[in-house]
Amino acid sequence: MLENAVARRYSNAFFAIAQEQGLTDRLETELKNVVDAIYSNEDLKRVMEHQLVSPEEKKVILEKVFIDEISEVTMNFLKVVIEKYRASYIPAIYEEFVSYANEARNMADAQLKSAAELTEADMALIKTKLSEVTGKTVRLHAEVDPNLICGVVVRIGDKVIDSSLVGRLKKLKENLLQIEVKEIGVRN
Incomplete structure (x- = not known):
C-alpha cells in the first residue's frame, strides 16, 4: 500500500x-x-x-x-x-x-495470455472488442502460456477476462464445492 x-x-x-x-x-x-x-x-x-x-x-x-x-x-x-x-x-x-x-492519451494496456500463438486477425479482433468495451485505444501485449490448455486470459487494468479451459475448470470446481456445502448444511 x-x-x-x-x-x-x-x-x-x-x-x-x-x-x-x-x-x-x-x-x-x-x-x-x-x-x-x-x-x-x-x-x-x-x-x-x-x-x-x-x-x-x-x-x-x-x-x-x-x-x-x-x-x-x-x-x-x-x-x-x-x-x-x-x-x-x-x-x-x-x-x-x-x-x-x-489516461491522458485515452489508451489502455491489456495483457493477453493464450494457450497457443494467435493470428494477427485474432489479435486485431480482440483489440477491437476491448476498445469497444473500454472506449479507449487498446495496446495489446500478448504472450503464450501453454498451461492454459486452451482459450485466453485478458487483463486490462484491474479487470480480468478468463476464457481459458483452466479458468472454466476452476469455476466449475468452485460451483461444485458450493453445492456440496449447501447439501451438507441442509442435512443437519
Whole structure:
C-alpha cells in the first residue's frame, strides 16, 4: 500500500511536469530506459536499492550511467527521488507514470495470455472488442502460456477476462464445492 501511495505521489508530480513541458512521450521513454537499465544489471540494482549507500553516492552513479541518455528534467527528478530515499520505488513510479500518460492519451494496456500463438486477425479482433468495451485505444501485449490448455486470459487494468479451459475448470470446481456445502448444511 505504501509503495503505491508513494509511487502515485512522485509519478503525479513528474507527469505534471511532463505535460506542462509537452514532454510526456519523451520522459516516459527515458524513465523506462532507466528502469530497464537498473533492473537488468544486478549490481546496479543492488546499489540503487541499498539503504546504506548514500543518496550522494547514488546520484553520482546515476549521472555517470545516464548523463548522455536522459534529459536534465528526468535526471533532476530521479535525484529528488534518490534524495528522499525512494530509489527502490522507481519501477513503481514508472508504472504509475504510464497509467497517467495512458489516461491522458485515452489508451489502455491489456495483457493477453493464450494457450497457443494467435493470428494477427485474432489479435486485431480482440483489440477491437476491448476498445469497444473500454472506449479507449487498446495496446495489446500478448504472450503464450501453454498451461492454459486452451482459450485466453485478458487483463486490462484491474479487470480480468478468463476464457481459458483452466479458468472454466476452476469455476466449475468452485460451483461444485458450493453445492456440496449447501447439501451438507441442509442435512443437519
